Amino acid sequence: MTQFIKLLARNQLALAGGIILSIVVLVSILVPILPLQPPDVTNTADRFMAPFSEGHWLGTDHLGRDLLSRLLWGTRLSLAVGAAAAIVAAVIGSAIGIVAGYFGGTTDNVIMRGVDMLMAFPYILLALAIVAALGPGLMNALIAVAAVNIPFFARNIRGITVGIAHKEFVDAAKLAGKGHLTILTTEILPNVVPVIVIAMSTTIGWMILETAGLSFLGLGSQPPQADLGSMLGEARSALITNPHTSVVPGLMIFIIVMSINLLGDGVRDALDPRLRSGALSRPKPTTTVARQSSPPHGPGEGVLDIRELETQFHVGKRVFKAVNQVSLNIEPGECLGVIGESGSGKSVTALSVMGLVASPPGVITGGAVFHGGQDLVGARYSTLRRLRGDKVAYIFQDPLSTLHPLIRVGEQLAEAIRVHHPVGKAELRQRAIDLLNDVRIPNAESRVDSYPHEMSGGMRQRVAIAMALANEPEVIIADEPTTALDVTVQAQVLSLLDDLRREHNVAIMFITHDFGVVAQLCDRVAVMYGGQIVEQGTTDDILANPAHPYTRKLMECVPELGAGRRELAAIPGLPPAVDDLPPGCAFAPRCHKAQAECTKAPIEMTRGGGRAVRCLYPETKLVEEEPA
Amino acid sequence: MSLALQLDDLSKTFPVGKPLFGPAKAHVRAVRPVTLQVETGETLGIVGESGCGKSTLARMLVGLLPPSTGEIKIEGHRLNNANPAEFGRSIQYVFQDPISSLNPRKSIRSILEVPLKRLHGMNAEARRARISEIFASVNLREEFLERYPHEFSGGQAQRIGIARALAANARIMVLDEPVSALDVSVQAQVLNLLARLKGEFGLTYLFISHDLAVVEAVSDRVAVMYFGAVVEVGKAEKIFAAPRHPYTNLLAGSAPVVGRPLTPPEAKGTELPDPLNPPPGCPFAPRCPKATEICRDVDPPLEQMGEDQFAACHHPLDA
């Protein structure tokens, strides 16, 4: 709660809205004891006095009534009616929505059909019909506005409730012996209330507008009582001759609604956890680069040379050092595996190469990536764009979410070529079909016109591979391309990838968490932990003789098929949080060999015999130490 | 040996495109009739790929889904869905996604209190003592009890989920992919914890996973599911080493293994049959290298093949 208020106060616009609204509410509460003239006493002699007249700060209306007094009394009435309508609509609508969403099935169906019926009206028709039946009057206007808004709440809250009701914690509560009513009130409701508050804070202004609108039409408050809407309605006939009588109540409505909207947006932002974590910000076309030191010099070796790369995430005041001084290089036609657990920085390293780390919050703070002699970090957008997909292509993890759901796969393939090479339409289609054939998709001629959702996961990932191959790139960066696939499908996709890289002589940087995959596919491997490479070498060497204690332990953790029932090896403790890394070796707190020195200063890479390890007490000595 | 769990012809069909009133247009058979026994103190592993019906089966076992046909007997008594408190005391569930199985707005203590209060009617003092006891047994520090779920890592949250299941004091636990959301180094911690708890409290496990190696490492027996049916059951140490069903063989041959060269496994395709329009015969026939005429016409029943091993296949592989 305190966090909520802090967040709200930090938002200056919301704060301003809150202050204005508080003043308006306070004044309207105090209206009965303020020294105001009676609002309904007419004095035709003083009619249409201009603002700032003697005794009438805001002037008088067509019956000589004091406008200031009427304005404040009217504000009081409008606020009260609007708030009451909002509360009624929110309570009834939310209750309907929660019941429909939680129980689902026929209950849900029947209720939501009814709600759909009500929403099939342009809302004012329903309000007008209700007022027509009940007769004009403020109370009836309130009922009409509340009734019209109930379906909006019901639908909104139902959607949220459905999402929550399918969460596993609701199942867990059932198994723990809770009944429906208890689950609704203790498990669902606490999670829905913030949404109801958001919905209310963003619609209350709207309800005030609506009741004012009905009064404006003469269907709400009846004379001599006046809310802001009816004041405006009565003033309309004198709009041209005495505009101030219209401007005064109109501006008041505007100020109230505006301040409520400002505050409502603030409440929404403060309550929405996604906004809080910055997750709703749009990633820019390239990752922000803010290198703090001068970058390493080129031209670099191999097709891709990553040097001392540092990528961080800046969320609020916290800095997550996702990638820290990572150096890797890939030779033409080689397959380099990068292995690590979640949070080790392997995917961020891969995405940093072409500036695809989501930014904000991602920032590349150091290092360089050389390709063809030029540094890609800090390269202009146009340079990066020309290389993306043409020289360096990507394959991502989940093939369902990485293909555009509304564009045919053939068109997506064709686009990959077209953005780099001017090719005619007919030829593009043929190329797309050829590519699908290349990745062994049966019936390529008809599959080219399929949408992604019409294909299985394995087929979609083949399309993604075809897309990466479209321009015969020099390097493909594959970010866990088989993790989301079933094991039998994974085996086929992996062997396809292995065939293709030999056929097309393309280098692959293969990101994975699976030692089995690395062993089968990769020539060399780099092991990452806590944002750093802890060990690097040929796959055979590392698998046979891991040098870093983490590598060895991790390999022991992987259960292998065929060994039968057994106790599994485990690494004690948890992977490090990259916003709070220890000064020395990140693995030291979990390492059985750790000594005092390990935690003091950053550990340097030791190189030898084509291998490198970041450890003071490696498991095996690297052959023929070279001077650093 | 007594039976902890007995399933007889248990199946589940889901209606598709059901109108407001009247019968549905079509049905999807998520689980085809399954008959299985689990002995007390045993760990039965269930493996299969996505869409094979293993999670639907699990949810039926704990009463979260009513079965379409068949029945479930827990320790000789028929499972009664109507009384959640009753089956909650006999069988519990550990969820795949540890974070989403904990209500984000409740402290860990209040999450753990629910089964104690609801299922066992314990008073505040007894609950406090029991929670300390359980928490210690899953290796978590007691100060965590006042925290909220988002403050925990996946591995810790999964221990909390296990603690909640333990609190119900059930003797049977259904573990639905309990470690697949966790990193390898943490995965082993949780698996070993589960093994220890089993010995300590004399539990019976149903361990569901897509990871063959994990299942093999923790199970006494393993059931392999394909397209909603159990296609093979056998001892953990034998079933992948000497599979009788070609699908089990395909699974075992597909898992990436250090030191085995990369060759595509022997299978014609990867597509599952259309669940709305299942083929009449063996559902694996379209992918099976050994399929013949009979396979496409007659769905084979589960038959005993050798000691302790059952497979549903017309042309089983040699032992």
Place this chain on the structure above:
Amino acid sequence: MGGYIVKRLLSAIPVLLGITVIVFLIMALIPGDPATAILGSYATPENVEKINRDLGLDKPLVARYFIWLGNMLTGDFGRSFSLNRPVIDEVLERFGATLVLAGTAFIICTIFGIIAGVISAARQYGLADKAITFAVLIGISIPSFFLGMMMILAFAVERRWFPVSGMYAIYGGGDLADLAWHLVMPAIALAVVATGVIARLSRSAMLEVLRQDYIRTARAKGVHERRVIWTHALKAAMVSIIPVLGIQAGFVLSGAVYIEIVFQWPGVGRMLVNAILQRDILLVQGGVVFVAACYVLFNIAVDVAQSLLDPRIKT
């Protein structure tokens, strides 16, 4: 596709029936003797007798509903006593004027709302985003009837750029140019709120889409950012924008009631308000059912547009 349209049209039948039931039930709320309530100040004995016969008001509620529904299906919406002409004639005539006003406003708010939302999202936290967000905030906070009145003061009274009110000039008007000239201010006043709402929702829909993996894929392919935004992202965002357009059309139609009053536009909204004040219940009933039915048909068109865009919707 044709099959889908037919299916949607068929599924609209229960909704249309539901609308008539709701309107009928609301009107049944009117206290007292239905005949006198409907006739109000026109309750002469002959009129009472005639309406009792026409609507079967002496019969039970259910029977009355079916008589009323049957009459409407044959195009007989009853007779307006305040105007002394068939309801359907009046409604059709007035609805045309509303359609011109609301249709223009709807086109304005769709085009400007989406463009503003896309730009705002693409330049999140930039100057353009801040300016649009601020303008939108003012737009959705200002009552349209007040805005209309202020526009009259500023652009019809102070500067005589546009006419104060009406749909056509009283003398010598009547052509398309005259209509357009009269249309400018009311259409803009009506469009402002909806433009703001659409801009807001388009912005958040775009922000949501821009974080998706397939946008990263498009960028990784080397697709130019302009195309990423206006083709890949907007196409996906339209899936959530189009339903909002359907809802906003209802709001535009609703807002038209105020604007018609302020600008003396001879539309169905002004007719309804006058009918309520005159207690001409049959005119209200007929007007509400007719406009609601048109809105239902419009929403079917929206659904069809959605299914054209999104192949995942089963056609």
